[in-house]
Amino acid sequence: MDLENLNKNQLILLALLVSFVTSIATGIVTVTLMDQAPPGVTQTINRVVERTERIIVPQKSEQPAQVNNIVIKEEDFIVKAAEKNSANLVIIGYPKKKSSLLQGLAGDAQKIEIENVGTGFVIQESRVVLGDKSQLPEDQNEFIVTTLGGVEFTARRATTTDESSPITVLEITSSTLTEGATEPFSSVSFADTAETRIGQTAIALGADDDLQLLLGVVSRLERAAAGEGENGSRIVKIHTTMDVDRRYSGGPLLNTDGAVLGITIAADGAHYVVPARYIEELLKGKQSTHKEGEPLVNKGGKDLDIQ
Template identity: 25%
Template sequence: MRFYKLPRSIRQLSTHVLAIALGVVLTVTSLRVLPSQAEPAPNTATNPDTLEIIAQRPSPATGAIGSTSFVTAAVNLVGPAVVRIDTERTITRRVDPFMEDPFFRRFFGDSLPQQIPSEQLRGLGSGFIIDKSGLILTNAHVVDKADKVTVRLKDSRTFEGKVQGIDEVTDLAVVKINAGGDLPVASLGSSNNVQVGDWAIAVGNPLGFDNTVTLGIVSTLKRSSAQVGITDKRLDFIQTDAAINPGNSGGPLLNERGEVIGINTAIRADAMGIGFAIPIDKAKVIASQLQRNGKVAHPYLGVQMVTLTPQLAKQNNTDPNSSIEIPEVNGVLVMRVIPNSPAASAGIRRGDVIVQIDGRPITSAEQLQNVVEDSRLGQVLQVKVQRGNQTQQLSVRTAELQNAS
């Protein structure tokens, strides 16, 4: 089946395409989600009782670095609730077909292996306790598909962790340990109160160095997953320059008062001082649903899309190699409609420009995705599209987005 090839001026927008339907994944090599489950656990031995302060800046109150700094106070408050999460996953590789061929067996006999031995992959991440009963919040990619989850507390106690729920769309997971209750609990703040320039303290286990603390600031807010390059997620990140590395994933990002404002999740592999954290207010909602149901239902339409402006549309329309004319309006250009999706059933077509939903103007792909995410499953959305010189009003009933796994 051949897909329509858009002109170069529109193809240049492809890095901003949002995939809000199952199975649509775009690869961005410069971004790393931390850590990879395929990476072996570090062999470096560490002392979990040693707290390493990587960076420390003057206290706003005292103006001097010392034991009374706000960083020390924040770490003393939350540090005991931050945990290390080690995972194990067994991978069984398929036997090469030639090894099973009778011809080779006849000549080589027992010198050929009967089967390829399984391989054990180990992963490392962080998390933090959100309830005295042993509930731990972390990233989905830290524990996803793990056969064994081991949780180690700062006081060196270890427990087997049971994954209670995973949501791949927001990269969040809840793990439960049975530790007899009365565990240290991290204080959860509000990411809605965070401002650019606020202090940001990252706590976790980067590269296996347990109980590591780094300090920076909040660089920007509401950095969309599309801008970051994680197009299969639905998130607006907190961006920070606090140093985070593989192993920090799932650990808390704190404010100067020691309250959790985010969950460290990803870095830019081609940059320094650019890290991303999931806002804690979003995490609270997802964690609550994961505790109750073990999963989160996300509505979707089923389109690949890109933000369109009159200027971009004009560039396309004046391109002599362009074989399609795009309305020169602000909106969201539909690049592809997923077969058998709500959008396909409603009659949305490739090349349509979505300009309104339920009477609300739509001017960016991120805005459209947020509107859909905030809707209910089965809700009928009135979608206004510009199709050539005509305007179409279409009714789209949202359906549940299925996990890629």
């Protein structure tokens, strides 16, 4: 066949035929080479093809998740810290004298007149009351502690291994003296004294006729002298910006988590906080002076020994 004698249409058909045959031959050669090629080459080609598909056909976009911003104020933490510990705040007093209250039907029922002397804080787990030793009479060992809700308990001074401590420890020696009342105390958590930082928020709780609160920050950390416990790094006193008075002395100093940083002491014109770590050690060395089965005051208003 002479190509020169082909017309235009025949030349086009011939070109298409040659292209078709060439494509088939190329496909056969490619498949043959792929079957004979090492696995690494095949994987590379497959990844290129897969990546190309991803670029050409993008994935459907997902709806963005809705974000709700919750604003938590510091005052919310302060309120919760006060609520958590206020049930353990008590007023410490001692029996001053007894006067007849009821006659006849009540028989020997008597009213105990109480002289309130200070604020205390109850550690429920140990059934003890912590207070400022300077506020309590030295010759008085038997006390009445009253919650802010009016529930009364008897307590007796306990012996500790550190008699020089500014904190006194009273041991609760009776069930509630208030008819029909139950113990309102809640569990107490102590903060890690080593984690106390200057500038952190501090909350002081006190008691008068009702709950008192002061807000400030930790202003100074007084540490042991060099060579006295842990190379002088041990915190022995915490100072704050608050000007506390006797209403707060014996009460707790809290952080915003409601944990106890220490017990406030206000004596001789100075005020500071005894750290929680020292208090925990003091409680471990407490020696009970109350004998089991020997209540100080029986429920129902029986007589109380007065010194």
